[in-house]
Amino acid sequence: xxxxxxxxxxxxxxxxxxxxxxxxxxxxxxxxxxxxxxxxxxxxxxxxxxxxxxxxxxxxxxxxxxxxxxxxxxxxxxxxxxxxxxxxxxxxxxxxxxxxxxxxxxxxxxxxxxxxxxxxxxxxxxxxxxxxxxxxxxxxxxxxxxxxxxxxxxxxxxxxxxxxxxxxxxxxxxxxxxxxxxxxxxxxxxxxxxxxxxxxxxxxxxxxxxxxxxxxxxxxxxxxxxxxxxxxxxxxxxxxxxxxxxxxxxxxxxxxxxxxxxxxxxxxxxxxxxxxxxxxxxxxxxxxxxxxxxxxxxxxxxxxxxxxxxxxxxxxxxxxxxxxxxxxxxxxxxxxxxxxxxxxxxxxxxxxxxxxxxxxxxxxxxx
Amino acid sequence: xxxxxxxxxxxxxxxxxxxxxxxxxxxxxxxxxxxxxxxxxxxxxxxxxxxxxxxxxxxxxxxxxxxxxxxxxxxxxxxxxxxxxxxxxxxxxxxxxxxxxxxxxxxxxxxxxxxxxxxxxxxxxxxxxxxxxxxxxxxxxxxxxxxxxxxxxxxxxxxxxxxxxxxxxxxxxxxxxxxxxxxxxxx
Numbered sequence: 307x308x309x310x311x312x313x314x315x316x317x318x319x320x321x322x323x324x325x326x327x328x329x330x331x332x333x334x335x336x337x338x339x340x341x342x343x344x345x346x347x348x349x350x351x352x353x354x355x356x357x358x359x360x361x362x363x364x365x366x367x368x369x370x371x372x373x374x375x376x377x378x379x380x381x382x383x384x385x386x387x388x389x390x391x392x393x394x395x396x397x398x399x400x401x402x403x404x405x406x407x408x409x410x411x412x413x414x415x416x417x418x419x420x421x422x423x424x425x426x427x428x429x430x431x432x433x434x435x436x437x438x439x440x441x442x443x444x445x446x447x448x449x450x451x452x453x454x455x456x457x458x459x460x461x462x463x464x465x466x467x468x469x470x471x472x473x474x475x476x477x478x479x480x481x482x483x484x485x486x487x488x489x490x491x492x493x494x495x496x497x498x499x500x501x502x503x504x505x506x507x508x509x510x511x512x513x514x515x516x517x518x519x520x521x522x523x524x525x526x527x528x529x530x531x532x533x534x535x536x537x538x539x540x541x542x543x544x545x546x547x548x549x550x551x552x553x554x555x556x557x558x559x560x561x562x563x564x565x566x567x568x569x570x571x572x573x574x575x576x577x578x579x580x581x582x583x584x585x586x587x588x589x590x591x592x593x594x595x596x597x598x599x600x601x602x603x604x605x606x607x608x609x610x611x612x613x614x615x616x617x618x619x620x621x622x623x624x625x626x627x628x629x630x631x632x633x634x635x636x637x638x639x640x641x642x643x644x645x646x647x648x649x650x651x652x653x654x655x656x657x658x659x660x661x662x663x664x665x666x667x668x669x670x671x672x673x
Numbered sequence: 674x675x676x677x678x679x680x681x682x683x684x685x686x687x688x689x690x691x692x693x694x695x696x697x698x699x700x701x702x703x704x705x706x707x708x709x710x711x712x713x714x715x716x717x718x719x720x721x722x723x724x725x726x727x728x729x730x731x732x733x734x735x736x737x738x739x740x741x742x743x744x745x746x747x748x749x750x751x752x753x754x755x756x757x758x759x760x761x762x763x764x765x766x767x768x769x770x771x772x773x774x775x776x777x778x779x780x781x782x783x784x785x786x787x788x789x790x791x792x793x794x795x796x797x798x799x800x801x802x803x804x805x806x807x808x809x810x811x812x813x814x815x816x817x818x819x820x821x822x823x824x825x826x827x828x829x830x831x832x833x834x835x836x837x838x839x840x841x842x843x844x845x846x847x848x849x850x851x852x853x854x855x856x857x858x859x860x
Contacts (some may be wrong), residue, residue, distance in 0.1 A: 348705075
């Protein structure tokens, strides 16, 4: 212990002496280093890095800020019902939801556009988001779309697609030059779009089938991990969308038909798990798996209640695809983490914003 | 003049938690600016935050049982006040930041998964308004925590390099010290 100074002299900071002259740069450099490391971690030193904020900004630039609404899939309606598991999934996953029996489910149907008041005829892709809620814990959330593959394979692709497909206000269409440049940069998206366009959309929400698109891993009680994708396959017979629908005078014709249908009687889907074969890509949602892969029907989803978005119902749930129970794990698909991150930012932003009533309301039940 | 050291358990808790908290702050500020790395960072952030909360409870009890060695008698009153204040603030932050994080996840109705089927119960009911306030509070607390850490770190270096009063060594030394030894050491 150095005892070269005594009494209050030891704590004197002025005038600056030799000790101070060596200490100040040391402390300054150390603090500066820690601050620089934090700035690096937070992305402040790499403005080109794609972050949650830049992704949400792109959504807000394309769709403008619609306060209180999701930044994507903004127009939707809340549903609930149950999932009756037949027990066939137990061999693949130890998740409580696959044990034989019924599990309560809440969900949301939406159109895959970031504008909450968009007329239905200006949309194509529809989504079904679900939250399976076994008693106690082990909640499972999933968001699915009625397309065979996803149009992009990673966050960068999504970002580029979002900006390239922005509708030009003078032509009412995306800039063809920008779309061309997007497809040159993302050939996987061009291939995926051909697959998406080759498959007709259905007449409504009730007879559409919805796909996880991203791959996940099911882990059973023995610890065996299997690559899977899943689909909610409609029990209602498929009928292709007819052109007359697009000119319908009711701008909510898709949602109004769903409301009328559920009030008439429950709608059902079969949850079908597709087991990936060796070499099937799990990290690229633009690539379909071969048709002959093993499919396991693990149970039936019954939707028997529908209500407008409101406080503490599906409106206030973030259908984060990585809210998973033990027995279901993320794959190496980079979209999963990116979706989880961006949904979280979207949720945080809309939670703070004043709420506007949803476009979709249930007739006779008030707003 | 001999500055007493902190008891071994206090030093162990201090350094283990120092590493955890610094990691937490970096993970926290990093994950909110990440896409591909978001999920694995969040998966560490939640259990590590709860571990900090559990350890700080042990640490507070330890602090009350094994009191801190007195500061040097000649230390000016203003410095004593700053030392006491910043340490109290650090304790408040070690409790408040993870608690607010837990409460925030509860109000957003996110399951609070630590590992596998180990889940914590919600501590507040679902509420958009509460979530917004707590989400902001979590960021503000984290920023305040980082600033307080930098002050604490700078003050420690001041004690080590300028004041040379043994306060730094009271926390930052390991093993036995000369004055603890039975045999006197000839200088």
